[in-house]
Amino acid sequence: MRTLKYALLGLIDREPITGYDISKEFEKRIMANFWHAKHSQVYPELKRLLDEELISFELIIQGEKMEKKLYTITPKGHAEFVAWLLQDEPLGITPKDVFRLRTFFSDFMSVADFEKHLHSQLDKHNLKKGYLESSMSNYYEAVPKYGSKEFGDYAVLLGAIMREDSYIAWLKVCLDAVSHQD
């Protein structure tokens, strides 16, 4: 389906960006909440988009001699991106989740071991939720206006927080279910 292609086109369509900054977006910024790619996947894909004439770049010299490539979308690239954006796809496979896999097989663990797992997972998701909430309060005081890129940022960040809330609630229900069985 080449989804990475459209993730890159969209980012470049938002504003000209380097491969390095695209990778950062996937690894640490808001996009990391719903997409991921290593730089070793990003650079070859950028080259491919260049070949397809969906993007172009301008060489920038940073400081004395360090080169960076600032990518810009072409009209053809923008057209393909918008066409993809409007498509209505079927749901697709449910995302993989190693912790749910372990939970599915929890009958092979003692109650104590499973409770330890649940607490550890709870800690990790609480921490993640904390990070997300601090991003949220730092960047948005009100709901951004629809049509600005801030609206997209806000919507997916909210979705990420709600996802963490739900995961945390599930872990607590599991803890409850096992603790009432001792």
Next chain:
Amino acid sequence: MRTLKYALLGLIDREPITGYDISKEFEKRIMANFWHAKHSQVYPELKRLLDEELISFELIIQGEKMEKKLYTITPKGHAEFVAWLLQDEPLGITPKDVFRLRTFFSDFMSVADFEKHLHSQLDKHNLKKGYLESSMSNYYEAVPKYGSKEFGDYAVLLGAIMREDSYIAWLKVCLDAVSHQD
């Protein structure tokens, strides 16, 4: 990380099973809520587990001549599986979600197009939630006892329903946010 390996070992450890039934588990049954693999990935992995002596199989003749392989776990396989099960792994990357990607780029759509997307997505997730809830009410009247495989089934099914609830709630919040901007 070879997670598929452990997913297969766990299933085979629950009770002897064929490659075909493992594939069904990934495609239509409870496991589909947190893991997935096509039969073209399952059969070669089973062969590999055989080579590693973690499983063995018995040939069964169904009807007149149709052969099927019923896989059983070996003591070595069970030991490796339980060792994996007790491991505490870091959270890992957030799952990819094409709809969130589209939402992130929603400023490239009209409000009407985005609302259409949201409604379509809402329909799909409501349908999915309905399926999950009917499985839940069909199979479990009370919380199954911890230690039975039904407990694992119940816990992940509950998690899947909660995940759908949260996704639906997020979609409604998005709808609300855009509709108050017209």
Next chain:
DNA sequence: GTAAATCATGTCAATAGTTACATGTTATAT
């Protein structure tokens, strides 16, 4: 009876994604 759906097991080519290798620059903290 026969067509369609499901059962049952595999391979192969291609795409997607990860890990490790490889190199050099610039800014920041001590």
Next chain:
DNA sequence: ATATAACATGTAACTATTGACATGATTTAC
């Protein structure tokens, strides 16, 4: 000054996953 972190861009080998190809048996619905 100098070490460390961050900036910046790539390639290569490997693992994971998908989609298409391939084949045949058995059950179920009409």
